Amino acid sequence: MGKKRDILFIPRHLVTLRFIELPSTDEAEIKDMVEFQALKEVPYSREELVISYRNIGSYRKGFSYIMLVIVKKQLIEEMMAKGENRPEDIRLETELFYLSLLKKGIVKHERASLVINIKKEYSELIVIDRARPVFSRGFRNAGDFLNEIDRSILAYKRDKNNREIDDITIIYASDVDIKDIKLHIKEYFNIPVNFYEDKEDLANLDFPLEIGLLPKEYIDKKMYKENKKEILSMYFLIGLVILSLSSIFIFKLYEKNKIINILSNGISRVQPRIDMIDSLLKKTEILKSRRENGELILNILKESYGLIPADIVLSGMDYDGKVFISYKGTTRDTANVFNFIKALERIKYFKKVEVKYATKKEIKGQTITDFSIACQIGAGR
Secondary structure, rough: OOOOOOOOEOHHHEEEEEEEEEEOOOOOHHHHHHHHHHHHHHHOHHHHHHEEEEEEEEEOOOOOEEEEEEEEEHHHHHHHHHOOOOOOOOOEEEHHHHHHHHOOOOOOOEEEEEEEEEEOOEEEEEEEEEEEEEEEEEOOHHHOHHHHHHHHHHHHHHOOOOOOOOOOEEEEEEOHHHHHHHHHHHHHHOOOEEEEEOOOOHHHHOOOOOOOOOOOHHHHHHHHHHHHHHHHHHHHHHHHHHHHHHHHHHOOOOOHHHHHHHHHHHHHHHHHHHHHHHHHHHHHHOOOOOOOOHHHHHHHHHHHHHHOOOOOOEEEEOOOOOEEEEEEEEOOHHHHHHOOOOOOOOOOOEEEEEEEEEEEEEEOOOOEEEEEEEEEEOOOO
């Protein structure tokens, strides 16, 4: 058996968790949009936050459904400082719990299920509608537990787009007394309620987790140490080869065939590591290029966000990966399109802004204009 990984799991009540739809299925675009959306959710700077997400899938054409996680970096550092060893990774307990529910078949694809996970110190409610998480709330058990349950359910029902809950599952730790909880839940709801004692440690389950909350500087430091070890190992091997060759040339020049064999073996041992270092350098250059390009697009999104006229509804933004960004949407007044163009021309990153098309059509007795604006990136880049 392999060595058990040292992973720290953060409970739900310590993070900000949102379920959002983004108008893209391209992973590079989604990554930029996620960061932009996260900064709108909390009143902190980017440097104070750790942001991660899981792409749940596409439930509408051209859109991706995202589990977005935001947590203060200071909180993570404090949790890491309490442990004896620095963890290899930091994960979100909610993501692990959601995947375990799907695997065990506790939630059904055709139903909206409320699952309450009760532990000794804290609890979490999660609503999964047809295998897709749509609501989650966590809290410490120090307060009025039953009122917390009621408030959470009311918060879920306030969103008119949320479906009625079809069934409830209560999962509780062996050291939790749920006698009063059973009575309260059964009185509050007139739907099936199932109870399961949790006898399995989620941390031991092997699931493909996508949400990573280890701060970037710790990841970079870890990679640097690993690369440093590889480089030192490579130089050590090269030194051994050179020493061996020097000894052979000095003391055994007459054994020509032996020298050739030793040289060949030494090169064969060193070459894979040289190739690995070369590959690492190339990947580093690629990552640097993608990061600079991503920062440019993110800056454009930030500047253009506040320029959208009130009567314009954007339906999509496309980026061709090179020099063009397109804004697509609808408006009741064509003049708004040209006002939007004038506003976009003030963005320093755009070299040229023009209308690709503006088409009027009748919908329920109202004239609506579909439009697309193409912006060429160049100036200020």
